[in-house]
Amino acid sequence: MDDHQTIAALAALAQPTRLRTFRLLVEREPDGVPAGELARLVDVPQNTMSAHLSTLSQAGLVLGERQSRSIIYHVDLDRFRAVILYLLRDCCGGNATLCAPLISDLIPCCAPGEETQAC
Structure with missing residues (x-):
């Protein structure tokens, strides 16, 4: 973990819909949530949710797993742990x-x- 990766993770979470999505995914571990259901639960259009999930994925905070025709999203708890530990290291x-x-x-x-x- 380095400054750039930590800043990317914090920036991804610094938006209300993405933060809400992340927290919802944490609550739903280990099962994960399909992208369409996430959009419904957070009450945003599917294309908007897709953009938010892309930002969270690029920051390494969520992972998408294809299951048949759906993509199930999970929080990458190891990456989140690394961000927290980086912040608390010293x-x-x-x-x-x-x-x-x-x-x-x-x-x-x-x-x-x-x-x-x-x-």
């Missing part, structure tokens, strides 16, 4: 006590092996 200048509240806020939502909770 968290608080290496002072772990300053980062502890941030890390503890993430744990209820993101603890491995546990059901996801609303943050």
Whole structure:
């Protein structure tokens, strides 16, 4: 992960429809959501959703998987994790006590092996 990739990911999420789409895809993991259903759920025309999914895909945040005539979209959680880790790599200048509240806020939502909770 580098500055350019991180900026691309953050820029892709810096638009309301794309952010809503990303969050919806996170909620629907691991099943994913077909492109047409995403458009319906987010209440945008299919061609508009296609453009948003293209932006998210180019930033590496979502992946499309062809299943028959549909494309099922999934969040690339590994890429998203890499963005977050890149942002936190030198968290608080290496002072772990300053980062502890941030890390503890993430744990209820993101603890491995546990059901996801609303943050």
